[in-house]
Amino acid sequence: MKAIRRFTVRPVLPEPLRPLSDLARNLRWSWHTETRELFQAVDPEGWAASGGDPVRLLGAVPAGRLAQLAEDQDFLTGLTAAADDLDAYLHGPRWYQSQSPTPQLPAAVAYFSPEFGVTAALPQYSGGLGILAGDHLKAASDLGVPLIGVGLLYRHGYFRQSLSRDGWQQEQYPLLDPNELPVSLLREADGTPSQVALTLPGGRALRAHIWQAQVGRVPLLMLDSDVEENAAGEREVTDRLYGGGSEHRLLQEMLLGIGGVRAVRSYCRLTGHPTPEVFHTNEGHAGFLGLERIRELAGEGVEFDAALEAVRAGTVFTTHTPVPAGIDRFDRELVAHHFGDAGELPGVDVGRVLQLGMETYPGGEPNLFNMAVMGLRLAQRANGVSTLHGAVSRRMFSGLWPGFDPQEVPITSVTNGVHAPTWVAPEVMRLGARQTGGGRGGGARPAGSGGSGDGAQRWDAVGDIADAEIWDLRRTLRRQLVQEVRERLRASWRQRGAVDAELGWTDAALDPDVLTIGFARRVPSYKRLTLMLRDRDRLMHMLLHPQRPVQIVVAGKAHPADDGGKRLVQELVRFADDPRVRHRIVFLPDYGMGMAKKLYPGCDVWLNNPLRPLEACGTSGMKAALNGCLNLSVLDGWWDEWFEPDFGWAIPTADGVVTDVDRRDDLEANALYELIEQRVAPRFYDRGPDGLPGRWIEMVRQTLATLGPKVLAGRMVREYVERLYAPAAEAHRALTPEAARELAAWKARVRAAWPQVAVDHVEAVAATAVNGTAELGSTLGLRVRVALGRLGPDDVEVQAVAGRVDPDDAIGDAQTFPLKPAGGPDLEGRWMYEGPLTLDRTGPFGYTVRILPSHRLLPHSADLGLVALPTGATGEGAGVLMR
Incomplete structure (x- = not known):
């Protein structure tokens, strides 16, 4: 029964x-x-x-x-x-409490994400975005940052993965009981559960309880719609992570953003926690939080435009996707149906809401509401998650700032990091503790794991560890992984219908003395799970090489609706089922945090071969590196930023050269095979007189010492605090309702007047020139005549933009030089601006001039996306001076 x-x-x-x-x-x-x-x-x-x-x-x-x-x-x-x-x-005080002067730091930060990977015991994550969010909370706790996490509590979490007999991915959604999870209900003073409620069309309501998990010093609030007062459909809103159709996803994101702000307000009211001054949106899923904050200000009598400026000032938006297809987009009519007087945010004009998500750039789809576009328009500060991804994001979203070159688009980058105490194997910790003299739980902690400093000197100490100790550690971790793989392999085959009599071979699966390569991640097509299978005979030869064999451990989940991804999984599984190689290559189903903690330390090499530049960051390789595992990767994401030949290998790519996808995969797979055959495997098996692979061990040492301090979540969170949170808090305080009204009115005036703003005439006053060239170090005097229409010099900045030019006269590596007004307007109302331009580099050199809006409360000159250039100039490529 x-x-x-x-x-x-x-x-x-x-x-x-x-x-x-x-x-x-x-x-x-x-x-x-x-x-x-x-x-x-x-x-x-x-x-x-x-x-x-x-x-x-x-x-x-x-x-x-x-x-x-x-x-x-x-x-x-x-x-x-x-x-x-x-x-x-x-x-006790931590790093954050030691910063001075503290008034510039935010009293609190609210961090919103659709998923959080804190621990396998709280399965509310699907992949890298959630793991990153969990590591962000942990590092913020270690550093003492007053952060509040906000997400959803999914009653089924993300799916559990198993395989059919023929290798097809199958999904199961176990029901999670919050009473069996490490969470507790947020309750009102009278003991009743605290609730938030959203108004839905037709007079319905979407209610949610607020569950709280305590992540060290950081509270994580998770909204749960499985509330008795809800109708059946509304109870299912938080059923599954990334499940359901468009309306289901829209309701999830409304609950996360709008309900999340209300949950934060309730939490602060009930606990006395400082009210957040900064709201950080981790991807566009939570973008509606900005609309809720606009509604709050509207309730205080602040007009929409002024409220928008005030909200933008204290908002940070982080984008994680390098492709438009990775962004949530909803039908405009569906969004309109859920807002306005008949739905949520009554009193907030639906047309203004829709404008925030409109793709107004060339090629944009006018009937879609873009969550990332809204996120960017609602945030003064935005960032990608690696240096390369920042550049990709600036190009991808450049249409929102017409007239500006991509490098000037106001999207910066903060490279992701990982939480070392979570991902570093205890054995690695203990070796570090012995070397640095740390006691139990003390010196074993890597840099950035807490306290008031970053402990970077602990990473340097790895240089003093003997080769034999490092190699013994690596062998121990590899042996543990082999044992773990055998157990998981047997369990997987039993799920697929095998009986014990068929599984004797699993006792010999993998070899603790063989070079072990790991590959584990989600399975969208761009990550190329099956690139290693392009030449199966060659791969088989590497796996079975008599002197330098290789073994590979693979794991990953395809999205339940992605049959293409499932076919890739099946293709890999079928190859790994081949009796000739199944002891050398294995696929482990149900990749998650528990498996990952064994996989990263136990592998010798971490493989990553995405289509460049489609990997925003790729933090799995960081976790592997912290355990002394070497990276073998395409130069994408974080690896493009920090790769050095001393501690890893870069897989050559054909991006930008070969347009045929199959041809590109063939070329890059061949490059991968050559690296493994000619460089990776020989170095692993090259043993000295002492039986140790000295050059390999040195690469392990360099990985720990050089990459260790860089890939930490503590470093990442400190960058967010110093470069984004603190400036956002300062801007938030400056944008009082009065200041916000002033800025909004000024912007409206500038936008209305901008069609009359123009550069009329540019002339070079003096320069040393011979046959059309100028000498290094000479100075060019510029005189620029401009029309400002109904604006004045206080409303604009006139700049010279100069630098080297390419054959098409486009300026690269540009520098800007401010020009100053010379007297008042002439009889035609034109203004003359003057200033020097120093010729500080040789070679082809060019300049142009431009007019930008200027106001003391603007975060950057591109904020309005307005620029006036000389007639006929389409960018900073006009005015070639010398070659």
Whole structure:
């Protein structure tokens, strides 16, 4: 018989063991080795059965065992130490509190994301975006940044992956009971659950409870629509991550953005947490948060345009996609149906809402509402997630700033990082602790894991570790991975219908002494899961090489609706099923955080071969590097930024040269094979008289010492604080309602007058020139006559833009030089501007001039997307001076 209702009966902890509950409810245990070891000591078998989840463990441990532990003085001593350590971590000053002057820093930051990968015990993530968001929260906690995370609680999380007998991906959606998760309901003062509510068309309502997870010092608020007061359809809004059709996704994103702001307000009201001054949108899914904040200000009597300026000032938008196809876009009529007086945000003009998401650039689709476009229009500050991705994003969204070259589009970059205490194997931690003299839980922590400094000197100390110790560590981690793979392989084959009598071969799958390559990620086509299969005979030869064999561990999930991705998985699985090579290449289903923590440390090489430049960042290679695994990757994402031959390999690409996709894949697969055959494998198997691969070990050492400090989430979060959060907080404070009204009125005036703004005439006053060339170091005097229409010099900036020019006279590596007005307007109302232009570089050189709007409250000169150029100039390519 099946139960009609399921619930958990929690044990009553004896008084001496009560601190276990606090330790279990704070997710710091997910990256704090000593706390995990304490829970393992409670019941080693139960800890394994719970999947390393303290909440599940405590819900199943026998009462007799609890009574026994309550009398165990050694255990109680460890429990007291862990509880005291957590208390000190939560309440002591960290890096953020040591910054001076502190008034420039935001009192709090609200960080919105559709998914958060904090721990496998809270499965609310699908891939890199969620893992990045989880690492962002953890690093913010370690650094003491007053951050509030905001997301959704999906009752089915993301799907669990298994394989059919013929290798086809199958999905299962286990139901998650929040009462069995490390979360608690946010409650009002009278004990009732706190709720947020959205108005839907037809007088319906979408209500949601607010669940809170504590990620160290950072609260994570997750909205859950499975509320009894909701109708059946509304209860299902937060059913699955990235599930459902367009309206379902729209409701999820409205709940995340609009409901998320309301949840933050409730949380701050009930707990006394400082009110956020900065709102950070991690991708466009949460973009509606800006509209809710506009509605709040409208309720205080602030007009839409002024409210928009005030909201933009304190908003940061991070884009993660390098392709338009990766952006959520909704039918304009569907969006209009859900807003206005008949739906959400009454009093906010629906037409203004639709304008925010309109693709107004060439090639844009006028009937679609673009969430990333809205995110950019609602944020003063925006960034990509690697240097290359920042450049890609500036090109991709340049249509929103017509008249500006892509390099001037106001999208910067903050390269992602990963949370070392989460992803570094305990064995690596312990080796670091021995080398730096750190005690238990002290010096083992890598740079950026907390405190007031970044501990970068700890990474330098790897240079003093003996070769033999590094190699022993690598062999230990590889051996652990082999054991893990064999267990997972047997379990997977049993799910596929095999019986034990067929699975004897799994005992010999992989070899702990063979060069091991890892490849694990989501399976969209651009990541090219099957590139390694382009020449199967050649791959088979590498796998079975008599002297230098290679073995490969592959994992990854295709989106449930992506049959193309599922076919790639099946293609790889069928190859790996071949009895000739199945001991050398394996596919492990259900890739997640638990598997990843074994996979990254145990591999010798991490493979990444996307179509360049479609990998925004690619943080899996960072996690591998922190464990001494070497990267073999296309120069894309973070690897394009930090690759050096001393610690990895770059796969040559044919981007920009070969347009035929199959031809490009053939060329790049061949380059991959050659690297493995001629450089990677020989270096791994090249042993010295002591039996050690000295050159390989040196690459491991360089990976840890050089990449270690760079790839940290602590470094990333510090950059966000210093470069984006602090300026956003300052702008937020400056944009009072009065200042916002002033700025909005000025913008309206400038936009109306801009058609009359023009560059009439440009002349070079003096320069040393011989036969049309000028000498390095000479100065060119510019005189520029401009029409400003109804604007004055206080409304604009006139600039000279100069630099080297290409054969088409386009200026690259440009510098700007301000020009100043020379007296008042002439009889025609024209203004003369003058200024010097220093010729500071040799070779083909050119200049142009332009007029930009200027106001003390503008974050940058491209903010309005307005620019006036000389007649006939389409960019900064006019006015070639010398060649």
